[in-house]
Amino acid sequence: MTSKLLEVKGLHKSFPLKNSLFQQKRFVHAVNGVTLELNEGETIGIVGESGCGKSTTGRCILRLIEPTSGEIIFQGKDITKIRKQEMKRFRRDIQMVFQNPMDSMNPKLTVAEIITEPLIAHSIPKEHRYRILKETMELVGLSESQLNRYPHEFSGGQRQRIGIARAITLRPKIVILDEPVSALDVSVQSQILNLLQDLQEELGLSYIFISHDLGVVEHIAHKVGVMYLGELVEFADKDQLFTEPLHPYTKALISAIPKSDPDEVKERIILQGELPSPANPPAGCKFHPRCAHANETCMSLNPILTDVNGRKVACHLYQE
Ligand SMILES: Nc1ncnc2c1ncn2[C@@H]1O[C@H](COP(=O)(O)OP(=O)(O)OP(=O)(O)O)[C@@H](O)[C@H]1O
Ligand SMILES: [Mg+2]
Numbered sequence: 660m661t662s663k664l665l666e667v668k669g670l671h672k673s674f675p676l677k678n679s680l681f682q683q684k685r686f687v688h689a690v691n692g693v694t695l696e697l698n699e700g701e702t703i704g705i706v707g708e709s710g711c712g713k714s715t716t717g718r719c720i721l722r723l724i725e726p727t728s729g730e731i732i733f734q735g736k737d738i739t740k741i742r743k744q745e746m747k748r749f750r751r752d753i754q755m756v757f758q759n760p761m762d763s764m765n766p767k768l769t770v771a772e773i774i775t776e777p778l779i780a781h782s783i784p785k786e787h788r789y790r791i792l793k794e795t796m797e798l799v800g801l802s803e804s805q806l807n808r809y810p811h812e813f814s815g816g817q818r819q820r821i822g823i824a825r826a827i828t829l830r831p832k833i834v835i836l837d838e839p840v841s842a843l844d845v846s847v848q849s850q851i852l853n854l855l856q857d858l859q860e861e862l863g864l865s866y867i868f869i870s871h872d873l874g875v876v877e878h879i880a881h882k883v884g885v886m887y888l889g890e891l892v893e894f895a896d897k898d899q900l901f902t903e904p905l906h907p908y909t910k911a912l913i914s915a916i917p918k919s920d921p922d923e924v925k926e927r928i929i930l931q932g933e934l935p936s937p938a939n940p941p942a943g944c945k946f947h948p949r950c951a952h953a954n955e956t957c958m959s960l961n962p963i964l965t966d967v968n969g970r971k972v973a974c975h976l977y978q979e
Contacts, residue, residue, distance in 0.1 A: 661698040664865050665720070665753075665833060668694050670729035672715050676938055687938045689715040691889035693729075694964065697833065700859065702866040704880030704897070706873055706912065708934055712889040713869040717835040720867070721753055722746055733833075751781055754831040758838035760822030764810050770796075771806040774824045781829055791828060798858060799824040816847035820854070827858060835867045840875060852879050873916050877901055885909045888937050888945040895970030905972045907950050944975065952976055 670693040673686035690712040697703055705713050719726040722738065730737045738749050754777075757763050764773055774795055778788045796803065799820040810818055819839060826834050836855070840848040856879065858864060870876050876883055876897075883900045885893040885908065893906040904910045911928040930949045935941055941948050947957040956975050964973040 661701065663696055664699050664734065665697040666730070666732040667696075667716075667720060668730040668732070670694070670716065670719055670731065671727045672712075672719050672724065673727050685938060687936075688889050688940065689937055690719065690726075693884075693886070693889075693891050695884055695891065695894060697865050697867065699832075699865055700863055701882065702859065702868055702880045704876035704883040705867060705869045705886060706871065706876050706883060707886035709871060710934065710937065711886040712937070713871075713886055714837050716886070717755065717837050717867060717869055720835060721750070721755055723755070747781070751829045752831050753833045753835065754826040754829065755835045755837065756819075756822050756826045756839045758841050760818045761810060764818075764821070764825075766810055769807045769809060770801065770821055770824075773810070773821060774828050777825060777829050783829075795824045795828045798827065798861065800854060814847075815843050816851060819843065819851055823851075823854065823858070827862065827864070830862060831864070833865045833867070835869070837869045838871070839868075841870065841872065848875065849878075855879065873901075873912055877916075885912065888935065888940050890945060890973065891964060891971075892946065892974070893970065893972045894964070895972075899970055905967060905970065905977060906946075906974050907952055907976070908946050944973075946974075 670690055672690040673688045676685045676687060678685060693716055695703060705716065707713055715724065718724045720731055726739055729739065731739050733749060733753065738746065771792060774792055775788055778791060783791065793803065796806070801817070801820055801824065810821060813821065840851050843851060852875065855866065859866060868876065868879055880897050883895060883897050884891050885906065887908050893900065893904070893909045900909065901913060904913050911930050914926060914928040932949045935945070935948065943959045944953070944957040944962055947953040950957065960975070962973045962975050962978055964971045965978055967977045
């Protein structure tokens with residue numbers, strides 16, 4: 660039986676735009692009403708073009724940035740309502756891995772110090788720290804002889820292993836992975852993806868896996884959310900989404916995945932026009948200026964995410 664671990668309801672995040680004194684205050688609506696559920700041991704992939712709000716969604720869930728509105732319910736408690744001090748307890752359970760681990764690591768610390776930092780911050784008794792450190796190093800495939808080396812002495816793939824080790828050292832329940840393999844060579848990518856799958860099984864982790872690469876998401880996710888200009892436009896089981904995408908935007912993204920079989924006949928859907936700015940989104944369905952099926956309704960009404968054949972889709976083509 661699957662049990663619900665995290666619920667995100669109507670998440671919004673807008674950033675104020677810097678403008679001149681006399682102009683009306685304007686905002687970038689980076690995340691606009693995202694709703695999703697994560698079950699124990701499950702991986703949700705979040706995909707979409709650059710700037711569609713994937714990282715902002717991940718950072719809001721961890722409250723690394725404060726959501727403008729919405730609920731983030733973790734184990735039955737809305738963590739947007741709790742104080743920063745109490746948030747520390749939840750930080751133990753929800754961790755993050757970034758695209759470039761060096762950005763979030765102090766280069767002056769050794770691997771041992773980097774992985775132990777969260778244990779100290781969360782007052783894990785000293786007598787347990789070395790054991791946890793050794794176990795964690797082993798879990799991510801780093802050897803004890805590497806304990807006293809510095810991050811710059813490692814390859815990209817090994818550095819990401821250090822980033823993952825630091826994220827799991829407190830044995831969290833959820834790890835938010837923001838483009839964790841995007842900066843790596845393809846062969847190293849698959850090693851890290853396999854490692855993440857092994858860790859998920861061994862530690863019972865749940866993942867939110869953010870990526871612009873649908874091929875990678877197809878490999879690792881159980882469910883997939885497709886974002887467009889801050890909104891979730893489709894949310895479905897992985898197999899459903901890849902074999903029978905519903906939203907025209909999802910169809911275009913999937914048609915652009917390179918073919919693994921050279922004999923496969925696949926027609927690439929080329930999207931018209933540019934991705935609009937989230938500071939000045941089009942009226943109605945935000946995808947309508949690039950959609951081959953757009954009609955008058957699409958130009959004036961923004962479709963809501965609706966249940967369609969066991970998945971959720973926000974498109975007038977599927978609404979009554
Ligand atoms: N701190 C900030 N201040 C102002 N605008 C921001 C800030 N962070 C993000 N944005 C804007 O919010 C929108 C969503 O950004 P976000 O980084 O979440 O997108 P993304 O989907 O992760 O993109 P990428 O694939 O490039 O990482 C973008 O228009 C971005 O410019
Ligand atoms: Mg991002």
